[in-house]
Amino acid sequence: MRIREEIEEREEAILSPLAAKSSRAERDRYEPKDPLRTAFQRDRDRIIHSKCFRRLKHKTQVYIAPGDHYRTRMTHTLEVGQIGRTVARALRLNEDLVEAIAMGHDVGHTPFGHVGEFALRDMVGHFNHNEQSLRMVEVIEKNGCGLNLTKEVRDGILGHTGTHIPYTLEGQIIRTADRIAYLCHDFDDAQRAGMLDSRALPIEVREYLGTTPSEMITSMVKDMVESSMDQAEIKMSPVITEVMNSFRRFMFTNVYLAPSMIPEREKAAYVVKHLFTYYLEHPEALRHEVGHNRIVSVTDIVDYVAGLTDQYAIKLFKEFHIPHIWDA
Incomplete structure (x- = not known):
């Protein structure tokens, strides 16, 4: 049975020369290859079956103890994976690597989202959820043995935010897809909570991105694909980058740091x-x-x-x- 080998051969034949290939993936500890799954598919499955991944369904995205239709870390993670795979497919990059990174990128998040992250930072001086996500899969899972994920997946998890830029294009996709997902979906939740509506959006956001989460995601993903096609880095156009930054500032002022959320x-x-x-x-x-x-x-x-x-x-x-x- 040569199922894995055939998948690896298809990657070599179909994917962009810039894509990460699963046949070349590296792990710190040697293990025999799976007969059915590539290394990145195996990493994705290990993360999905882990305890830290399961706990995401009961971790806050923005709102403390939200209702049924508000995002949690789990739904955010799935949304990042969906956006990431759309971009990867359009650019002929490795969708399995993108999905594995997406599934693991937030497993180190604290209770109560960034509030808990900042609280622990206050207590110990240094704490970042991306570093904790890496620690979770490298050290803590499987009773201290870790998941022995590939270097490409671990690098993408660490680099989904912060100063470290992933060396794979797939990791760079998740770095931007994460921001697209949380801005658009947190805006959607804020509307549901009655905190704001689309008329309050900055004019440039309405003009370039639209006024619904679907329009916003489509606009940014389309720009991301067009700007990154056949390029050695994942990027957005200068105009959309600045509009996204404007959207982010708006969300911090009106949602993340809003006075009504402080108590x-x-x-x-x-x-x-x-x-x-x-x-x-x-x-x-x-x-x-x-x-x-x-x-x-x-x-x-x-x-x-x-x-x-x-x-x-x-x-x-x-x-x-x-x-x-x-x-x-």
């Missing part, structure tokens, strides 16, 4: 900081996580708190800090 954000940050402090003062409470023969470190506490879902973080906070009510 709930402060409460969420309070929960994360006090859970961290509790485990710092009561390390024995994490013995079940790290093993009874090892001293609980600050890194262990960060890993544990960062991995919590919103609901479980709130449950633990209640257990540790709120008196139990006696039954009558």
Whole structure:
């Protein structure tokens, strides 16, 4: 049976010379190749079947404890993957690599989204969710063995935000697709929440991108494909880049840092900081996580708190800090 080999041969024949090829993918630890799946397909599957991926369904995107139709980290991740694959197919790049990076890019996100990220940063001095996502798949999953993902996928996960630029074009696609997804879909959720409507958008956003999430995504993806075709980097035109930046500034002012969001954000940050402090003062409470023969470190506490879902973080906070009510 030569199914994997045939897929790899099709990649070589069909994909752009600039595409990452799965037959050349590298892992830190050797393992026999799968008979059916390429290395990137295998990475995607490992991430999807991981515990850290499953927890994304109960992690906040923007709103604390949202209703049924609001985004979570899980739905955001799927939306990034869809946008990324559309771009990759148009550019004849490796869709499986794009999807694997997309599925793993946010697995290191804290409870309560960026609020939790900033809260942990306040406590330890340095914490970035992209680095924690890489740590999650490299070190923490599979009881400390990691998933042994390919270097291309790990590089894309690390570089989806921050200063590190992925060396594959597929990783660069996710870096931009992530921003497109969260801006457009957070705008959609903000409309649903009654925080704003399309008439409040900057005029250049309405003119160049449109006024609905679908129009906005289509405009930016189309520009991204046209600007990156047969190029050695993934980019957008200068005009659309500036319009996207204007859209982003608008979203920060009117949604992410909006006064109406501050009380709930402060409460969420309070929960994360006090859970961290509790485990710092009561390390024995994490013995079940790290093993009874090892001293609980600050890194262990960060890993544990960062991995919590919103609901479980709130449950633990209640257990540790709120008196139990006696039954009558």
